[in-house]
Amino acid sequence: MVPHLRTALKGALSDLELKMMDATPMIERWFRMEWQEHTPPFYSSVDVRNSGIKFAPIDTNLFPGSFNHLAEELYPLATQAAMAAVEKYCPDAKNLLLIPEDSRQNQRYLQNVDHLAKVLRLTGLNVRLGSTSPEITEPTAVDVGNGQSLIFEPLHFNGRRLTLDNGQFDPCTILLNDDLSNGVPEILRNIHEQILLPPLHAGWTTRRKSTHFSIYDAVVKRFAKFLDIDPWLINALHAKVSDVDFSNPDFVNGLAQTAEAMLKKIAKKYKEYGISDKPFLMLKPDAGTKGIGVTTIYSADDIRELSNKNCGASCLLKNGLAAADILLQEGVPTIETVRSSSAEPVVYMIDRYVVGGFYRSNEQRGLDENLNSTGMQFTPMPFVKQSERSLSDLNTAHNRFYSYGVIGRLAMLAASLELEQTDPNPDFL
Amino acid sequence: MVPHLRTALKGALSDLELKMMDATPMIERWFRMEWQEHTPPFYSSVDVRNSGIKFAPIDTNLFPGSFNHLAEELYPLATQAAMAAVEKYCPDAKNLLLIPEDSRQNQRYLQNVDHLAKVLRLTGLNVRLGSTSPEITEPTAVDVGNGQSLIFEPLHFNGRRLTLDNGQFDPCTILLNDDLSNGVPEILRNIHEQILLPPLHAGWTTRRKSTHFSIYDAVVKRFAKFLDIDPWLINALHAKVSDVDFSNPDFVNGLAQTAEAMLKKIAKKYKEYGISDKPFLMLKPDAGTKGIGVTTIYSADDIRELSNKNCGASCLLKNGLAAADILLQEGVPTIETVRSSSAEPVVYMIDRYVVGGFYRSNEQRGLDENLNSTGMQFTPMPFVKQSERSLSDLNTAHNRFYSYGVIGRLAMLAASLELEQTDPNPDFL
Numbered sequence: 001m002v003p004h005l006r007t008a009l010k011g012a013l014s015d016l017e018l019k020m021m022d023a024t025p026m027i028e029r030w031f032r033m034e035w036q037e038h039t040p041p042f043y044s045s046v047d048v049r050n051s052g053i054k055f056a057p058i059d060t061n062l063f064p065g066s067f068n069h070l071a072e073e074l075y076p077l078a079t080q081a082a083m084a085a086v087e088k089y090c091p092d093a094k095n096l097l098l099i100p101e102d103s104r105q106n107q108r109y110l111q112n113v114d115h116l117a118k119v120l121r122l123t124g125l126n127v128r129l130g131s132t133s134p135e136i137t138e139p140t141a142v143d144v145g146n147g148q149s150l151i152f153e154p155l156h157f158n159g160r161r162l163t164l165d166n167g168q169f170d171p172c173t174i175l176l177n178d179d180l181s182n183g184v185p186e187i188l189r190n191i192h193e194q195i196l197l198p199p200l201h202a203g204w205t206t207r208r209k210s211t212h213f214s215i216y217d218a219v220v221k222r223f224a225k226f227l228d229i230d231p232w233l234i235n236a237l238h239a240k241v242s243d244v245d246f247s248n249p250d251f252v253n254g255l256a257q258t259a260e261a262m263l264k265k266i267a268k269k270y271k272e273y274g275i276s277d278k279p280f281l282m283l284k285p286d287a288g289t290k291g292i293g294v295t296t297i298y299s300a301d302d303i304r305e306l307s308n309k310n311c312g313a314s315c316l317l318k319n320g321l322a323a324a325d326i327l328l329q330e331g332v333p334t335i336e337t338v339r340s341s342s343a344e345p346v347v348y349m350i351d352r353y354v355v356g357g358f359y360r361s362n363e364q365r366g367l368d369e370n371l372n373s374t375g376m377q378f379t380p381m382p383f384v385k386q387s388e389r390s391l392s393d394l395n396t397a398h399n400r401f402y403s404y405g406v407i408g409r410l411a412m413l414a415a416s417l418e419l420e421q422t423d424p425n426p427d428f429l
Numbered sequence: 430m431v432p433h434l435r436t437a438l439k440g441a442l443s444d445l446e447l448k449m450m451d452a453t454p455m456i457e458r459w460f461r462m463e464w465q466e467h468t469p470p471f472y473s474s475v476d477v478r479n480s481g482i483k484f485a486p487i488d489t490n491l492f493p494g495s496f497n498h499l500a501e502e503l504y505p506l507a508t509q510a511a512m513a514a515v516e517k518y519c520p521d522a523k524n525l526l527l528i529p530e531d532s533r534q535n536q537r538y539l540q541n542v543d544h545l546a547k548v549l550r551l552t553g554l555n556v557r558l559g560s561t562s563p564e565i566t567e568p569t570a571v572d573v574g575n576g577q578s579l580i581f582e583p584l585h586f587n588g589r590r591l592t593l594d595n596g597q598f599d600p601c602t603i604l605l606n607d608d609l610s611n612g613v614p615e616i617l618r619n620i621h622e623q624i625l626l627p628p629l630h631a632g633w634t635t636r637r638k639s640t641h642f643s644i645y646d647a648v649v650k651r652f653a654k655f656l657d658i659d660p661w662l663i664n665a666l667h668a669k670v671s672d673v674d675f676s677n678p679d680f681v682n683g684l685a686q687t688a689e690a691m692l693k694k695i696a697k698k699y700k701e702y703g704i705s706d707k708p709f710l711m712l713k714p715d716a717g718t719k720g721i722g723v724t725t726i727y728s729a730d731d732i733r734e735l736s737n738k739n740c741g742a743s744c745l746l747k748n749g750l751a752a753a754d755i756l757l758q759e760g761v762p763t764i765e766t767v768r769s770s771s772a773e774p775v776v777y778m779i780d781r782y783v784v785g786g787f788y789r790s791n792e793q794r795g796l797d798e799n800l801n802s803t804g805m806q807f808t809p810m811p812f813v814k815q816s817e818r819s820l821s822d823l824n825t826a827h828n829r830f831y832s833y834g835v836i837g838r839l840a841m842l843a844a845s846l847e848l849e850q851t852d853p854n855p856d857f858l
Contacts, residue, residue: 001512001552003505025523028553032520072815076432076506080782083430084513091461094454123430124457353509386501 001028002354002405003077004389005381007345008338009400014052016233020403023227030226031352031409038416040352042085042175042197046408047360047372048345049236049332053273055403056236056332057411058282058344059372060212062202062419063101063179066358067119068111069378070348074356075115079122081350086123088351089195090172096125097164097171099188101178102133104152107145114144116177128164130155132178132185157187161194173197180205181288201422202415204287209327210240211422216414223410232269234407236330237262240286244326252307256300259328263299266330277333280368286325294370296331333367338379342367345381345401347408354405357381430457431783431834432506433818434810436774437767438829443481445662449832452656459655460781460838467845469781471514471604471626475837476789476801477774478665478761482702484832485665485761486840487711487773488801489641491631491848492530492608495787496548497540498807499777503785504544508551510779515552517780518624519601525554526593526600528617530607531562533581536574543573545606557593559584561607561614586616590623602626609634610717630851631844633716638756639669640851645843652839661698663836665759666691669715673755681736685729688757692728695759706762709797715754723799725760762796767808771796774810774830776837783834786810 013021020027045064046057070078086093098120100113113129120127131140131152141149153164163170174196176188180203188200200206217235224231239258245251259281266279281297283306297303336343336359343361347354364375381401388396420426442450449456474493475486499507515522527549529542542558549556560569560581570578582593592599603625605617609632617629629635646664653660668687674680688710695708710726712735726732765772765788772790776783793804810830817825849855 001508003508004551024553025555029521029523032516032522035516036520073502073812074505075815076503076812077509079430079432080506080509083782087461087464091465092458093461094458122433124453126454353512383502383505386504 002399002402003074003356004384004399005071005357005401006384006396007381007400007404008336008343008359008379009050013398013400016053016055016229017398017400017403019227019229020406021398024402027227027406030223031413034413035352038413038420040349040412040416041202041419043082043348043350044408044412044415045349046347046411048347048404048407049334050336050345050404051275051277051333052335053275054233054332055407056234056330057216057407058236058329058332059209060216060411060415061179062198062207062415063177064348065101065109065112065177065179066346066378067115067348068108069358069380070115070356071358071380071382073383075119075122077353078119078348078350078355081353081355082120083123084353085197085351086125086173089197093172094126095169095171096120096127097130097162097169097174098127099130099132099155099174099176099178100152102131102182104133104142107143110142110144110150111146113177114148114150117150120175126169128153128169130162130164130174132187155187157190159190160192162187162191176203179203199419199423201424202419206422207418208240208286208325209284209329210238210286210325212411212414212418213238213327213329215417215421216411219410219414219417234410236332237265238327238329240325240327242325244324246307249307252304255326255328256303259297259303260300262328262330280331280333282329282331282370284327284329286327294372296369297328331368334371335367337361338377339363341365341377342369342371343379344371345404347404349408349412352409352412354408357401357404357408431828431831432503432785433813433828434500434786434830435813435825436810436829436833437765437772437788437808438479442827442829445482445484445658446827446829446832448656448658449835450827453831456656456835459652460842463842464781467842467849469778469841469845470631470848472511472777472779473837473841473844474778475776475840477776477833477836478763479765479774479833480704480706480762481764482704483662483761484836485663485759486645486836487665487758487761488638489645489840489844490608491627491636491844492606493777494530494538494541494606494608495775495807496544496777497537498787498809499544499785500787500809500811502812504548504551506782507548507777507779507784510782510784511549512552513782514626514780515554515602518626522601523555524598524600525549525556526559526591526598526603527556528559528561528584528603528605528607529581531560531611533562533571536572539571539573539579540575542606543577543579546579549604555598557582557598559591559593559603561616584616586619588619589621591616591620605632608632628848628852630853631848635851636847637669637715637754638713638758639667639715639754641840641843641847642667642756642758644846644850645840648839648843648846663839665761666694667756667758669754669756671754673753675736678736681733684755684757685732688726688732689729691757691759709760709762711758711760711799713756713758715756723801725798726757760797763800764796766790767806768792770794770806771798771800772808773800774833776833778837778841781838781841783837786830786833786837 045061047059103109139153220235283295338361341361341363343359348356359379362371362376474490476488532538649660649664712724767790770790770792772788777785788808791800791805
């Protein structure tokens with residue numbers, strides 16, 4: 001089930017959209033069967049690109065940080081999904097501890113935390129915020145910027161349980177909203193009696209994009225066979241390149257060759273589908289998020305130029321993680337625009353439910369660029385109302401968000417498998 | 430979790446409302462624990478009365494028939510809940526067969542079917558309508574009255590499975606929207622390979638209000654102890670009277686005595702709570718729905734008057750079921766009004782989720798009368814928007830629908846236990 005949200009997309013439905021819409025009952029069944037075997041992450045968000053010919057997920061986030069950009073009317077859906085997720089782990093829960101990242105200066109992020117906490121409170125749980133910052137030694141009000149404030153409380157770990165308020169607030173479930181780009185806080189390392197969601201290995205200290213997208217390849221292979229489509233239509237080619245060293249000519253040549261081989265593969269696909277665009281790649285750090293260090297590559301020369309700039313890992317990634325490895329990913333140009341700016345849909349999921357979406361747009365960036373950067377703006381997607389579902393208007397008669405919901409869930413399913421496969425303490429049943 | 434819907438209720442929060450709101454995390458946990466032990470009905474609706482001092486469910490419907498009166502913005506919530514319910518029974522379902530009651534002339538009812546089918550289709554299931562009417566021998570378009578039509582198809586039973594379209598449409602789940610007031614259609618009697626929801630014994634051929642409310646007594650006893658309140662505050666007294674025969678003076682005297690004893694009990698409670706209203710009872714057939722034959726009783730004389738009218742069972746119940754037994758139920762006056770008419774909230778649930786509500790009002794009826802009768806009107810309850818949640822406005826700052834959601838779910842829990850206890854083929858585990 002994918003809620004009928006209003007997309008900005010105009011024009012005729014693509015063959016792929018039509019195929020997915022027509023196959024809806026089969027696709028929904030396919031996902032239901034998958035969830036019999038695998039456990040979805042507590043929450044996730046997926047950046048999707050739609051070139052008009054193909055769709056692909058380009059980033060899968062297991063600590064979504066923009067709940068404040070979902071249309072408010074979608075909150076009950078998110079709350080109901082969160083309730084279903086919580087009761088799976090802790091039916092007897094009264095309390096939920098939410099641990100945000102330590103970004104107390106970032107009001108945009110704090111508004112996300114505020115909205116997420118509201119959605120969770122509507123389940124009927126007591127929700128309080130715990131801070132991993134050593135600076136928080138007592139309950140501290142933090143200004144959210146819209147007249148609201150959040151109370152961050154110090155965490156207490158007694159060797160067995162993580163609590164607030166000297167053990168008075170003792171949660172069954174701990175929900176992490178910190179992607180651990182800055183490492184795993186010591187206090188979170190020994191939680192065994194309580195359920196930490198998502199688990200620590202969902203953070204960027206463990207996760208690698210190359211692992212995620214390799215697993216996505218396998219998911220897509222099965223799904224594309226089932227739907228009888230070319231898997232390339234819902235996937236972006238990718239390659240991992242290790243031991244980044246732009247000062248080493250051998251490394252730069254190797255990277256340039258890999259890039260050229262990928263560009264050739266894409267050109268072949270473009271020819272097959274009659275696409276006249278110029279193929280390109282996105283170069284990304286293999287770990288880390290928030291679009292840092294993402295660069296568009298059209299040719300081997302672009303790679304050499306990066307090296308000439310003596311850019312090195314530091315200009316690829318500036319958030320403290322070493323960009324030891326990089327991911328080359330097929331660039332999928334976006335045909336979506338919001339107020340004339342290039343835009344990409346972001347699909348939000350809680351448990352196995354699609355609970356909303358919004359557009360990320362950036363007027364400073366082109367349709368072949370990373371939009372997750374300075375200047376980005378967010379546009380919530382509201383529900384299409386029954387009264388608007390005119391047959392003469394393609395954008396309201398059909399749920400064009402459906403395809404995005406399919407791609408989002410395929411990436412989310414890949415993340416489920418990824419968390420299973422990378423679990424340092426797997427359950428042997 | 431109870432969505433924050435807009436109630437018509439004005440004025441200060443009652444002590445009971447405040448107590449429930451404050452205890453929300455405990456109450457939600459209580460329900461979650463119950464759903465670990467019991468399976469909710471696929472769907473249900475509960476008529477609730479609020480006297481300002483007390484709340485009580487007065488009717489629990491296991492075949493809700495007014496989905497068209499839910500605010501449209503609540504549909505995604507209903508769809509998500511329906512999806513959770515369906516996947517519990519049939520994760521591999523592609524098709525869902527919906528069997529409405531045979532009321533093809535009743536456009537109000539057909540609009541309910543239309544909306545219910547839309548909610549179910551949004552789960553991604555193929556939904557088609559099967560008719561139990563012998564008149565439907567081929568797919569037949571039925572006018573819904575708003576320019577829409579529904580296709581009713583003949584059912585086919587091959588001795589093992591119920592299908593449409595000569596076996597082409599073979600569902601895993603069959604959803605019944607017929608309360609079986611007119612008996613169990615033969616074709617539904619031998620379904621064993623497929624899941625029929627709700628089961629046949631949820632229909633009025635088996636159900637008895639007295640059984641339901643006796644089980645509700647037991648549910649309330651536990652809940653009231655847990656919440657530390659007087660159980661009477663969330664329950665209506667009731668008594669079953671068998672072998673109705675208004676021509677027999679002994680029967681009439683016995684009924685009058687029972688009524689008097691109940692009125693005395695209520696008067697005592699009224700005195701305890703300083704209520705100056707005059708106690709009254711509702712006399713109802715013990716089986717059957719739609720408010721047929723419901724009469725307000727203020728005294729033993731009112732009972733004798735019924736007998737003098739030589740009314741008999743026929744004026745109690747006119748829909749073909751014999752009113753062999755009747756239920757005397759404490760009358761709970763309603764303080765709710767919509768456009769100056771007496772109104773009562775109706776809570777809609779799918780699986781264990783509250784998915785919406787509306788008001789039933791009736792300008793021809795008083796606050797001590799059955800509103801489910803000629804002249805009734807429906808007013809959907811919309812979501813309260815975040816921007817409206819002003820602290821200065823009690824009706825938007827607090828989710829006053831919450832208490833109704835609690836009462837609705839307590840009655841729904843009682844229905845779950847009722848279906849377990851009345852199951853003709855219980856599972857022995």
